[in-house]
Amino acid sequence: MHHCEGRCAIVGTWHATFVLDAPLWYKSAEELLKPGSGLRKFVGFQKLATLNPKTSVQMESAFASASAIGDQRQKIEEYKHILSSVIASNDVVQAKKFIDHILSDDVPLVVSRQLLQTFAQELGRLEPENQKEIAHYTLHQIQPRVVSFEEQVLVIREKLAELYESEQLWSKAAQMLSGIDLDSGMRVIDDKFRMTKCVQIARLYLEDDDAVNAEAFINKASFLVSNSQHEVLNLQYKVCYARILDLKRKFLEAALRYYDISQIEKRQIGDEVIDEDALEQALAAAVTCTILAAAGPQRSRVLATLYKDERCSRLKIYPILQKVYLERILRKPEIDAFSEELKAHQKAILPDNVTVLDRAMIEHNLLSASKLYTNISFGELGTLLGIAPHKAEKIASRMICEDRMRGSIDQVEAVIHFEDDNEELQQWDEQIFGLCQALNDVLDTMAKKGDMTKEQKKNEDTTMWTQPMRTHPFNGRHDVARFLAT
Known part of the structure; x- marks a missing residue:
């Protein structure tokens, strides 16, 4: 039986007389108060400090006591007791001191890894703002030795990304995940994990309409998708790729991607349920992108495919699809009604001070006019299109040069001569x-x-x-x- 008056470093200063059944070694307050700990009775007991240490002296004393333990398992358990106290306190200063200590040379690497893994998993218990500050501080402190703590960095970044995502800070969440080393040679990473992260990062960037950064990660995923057997992941990749093409105003390519998605026959892919509304949205996106695409033969072929699809007749934008397919000239009320269905990037202003929608409608009306007229003056064409004559000439010349419209321009007479595509078919x-x-x-x-x-x-x-x-x-x-x- 042993009598002692001692100090419990983890909780501050205690004056107590303990009656123990075993020799006294360093015990935390939690261990001393647990049943079966060897404590039989108190002979006077007074708490002089709160459960969570507030001063650097108390923290240093707790760290010194823990590091002095020879048995590695007991050492880890003691550090976990300290960590629990730090997490419960929700104190940023204490958390930073704990991180600094376990990353120091006083703590073996094996112990540091386990403690940091536990710390990363417990981050979610902190207040959001404290969690952000401590997580960023931890990542900064780990950086010089990041190769030794890749698993722990992964957990911290995923926790922080989840927090940013819950606050709808999409780009910050994507940036946090993009810091994960997917090509590390220190640990085994399968292709499914790589592709999952690349697609997840791309989707987060797309929430902020950031097509540039999203494309960088979708391009990485494109090298893995051919060998992927995960149907849900493959579908997410296709949707991301279509949205990127849409945001980059590659409307014809985006339309083909959207239309391919809309033709999915399965209604259950893995854990994902494909409902009719989602397929209808993809089909509507295909129609919208086709109408906004540059007027020409390729666009006409896609329009024909969509117009013959019976599902399109149920869409709200079907009337304008019909007029565009039949090469009818669109008037301002029809264009304004269509613009209400467009997203912000589809109405963006281009360098020549013309919106994406206006350019598409002008080119469509010009192509429609070529089917009605044999020739037309610049002035009359400008009036028909609602733009200045010199702009009408410029647009017509570009379409002729790009083989999107057949014709020739007489600048002396200020007249555009249109050629009928039927003449070429007749020659054939x-x-x-x-x-x-x-x-x-x-x-x-x-x-x-x-x-x-x-x-x-x-x-x-x-x-x-x-x-x-x-x-x-x-x-x-x-x-x-x-x-x-x-």
Whole structure:
């Protein structure tokens, strides 16, 4: 039996007389007060300090006592008691002192890792502002030895990112996750984890419409998606990629991506439920991006695909899709109604002081005018488009140079001459007609020379013209030319 009057470093100064069943070694207050700790009775007990140490002297004393313990397991447990007291106090100064100590040379690396891991997991118990300050301080202190604490840094950054995300500070959350080393050679990281983090960071940046930073991480994920078997992750990647193209105003490419997403047949992918509203939103986004895309043959093909999709008829923007597909000139009330359905970046002002929407509508109306007029003066075209004549000329010249519209410009007469695409198709038909006629002439010549018997000639005709006859049951081979000429 031992009698002593001592000091418990973790809780401050205590004056007490203990009756113990075992020799006295350093014990925390929690250990002394636990049942079965060896404490049988008190002979006078007075608390002179609060449970959480407030002075640097008390903290240093607690650290010294813990570091003096030889047994590693007991050492870790004692430090965890100190950590619990620090976390409960919600005191930034104490937390920083604890971090400084466990990262010092006084604490073995193995112990530091375990304590820092526990500390990182307990961060969520702190007040949000204190949590931010302490987490940032910890990351700063770890930086010189970050290679030794990669797992702990990962947990701290994820906790801090969750906090920023809960406060809708999307870019800060993304920046916190982007600090995770996904190419570390010190620990094993599988491709699924890499892709998950890249897509997560991209999605956070996209919440703030930051397409530049989002694209950087989606590009990293693009190297991993081909081998990914995780359907939910692959879908998230596709959505992010489509949104990035949309934000970068690559509207035609974005439309194709959105349309591909809208055609998903499964309604349950992993834990994710795909509802009809989400698919309808993707389809509406595809229609919107197609209308905003640069007018030309490629846009016309996508418009045809969307117009023939029965689902589009249920969309709110279907009337304008119909008019754009039918190449009708759009008036201001129709354009204003469509603009209400657009996002901010789709109405952004371009360097030439024209909005994205205005440019798309002007180009569409110009292309529609080319179907109605053989030629038109700059002044009349400007009036039709609602812009200055010189701007109308500039837009028309750009579309002609980019092969998005067929025509020529007479600057002397200030007139634009439009060419009909049907003329090119007619020339193509004439070339096919000439080829078929020449082939018929060759066959007639060979028949006259008697190079083939009547039976051989019959077999030859049957072989050469069987496939076309399945589609177009002509009466004779000369009918091929006559059919193509019509």
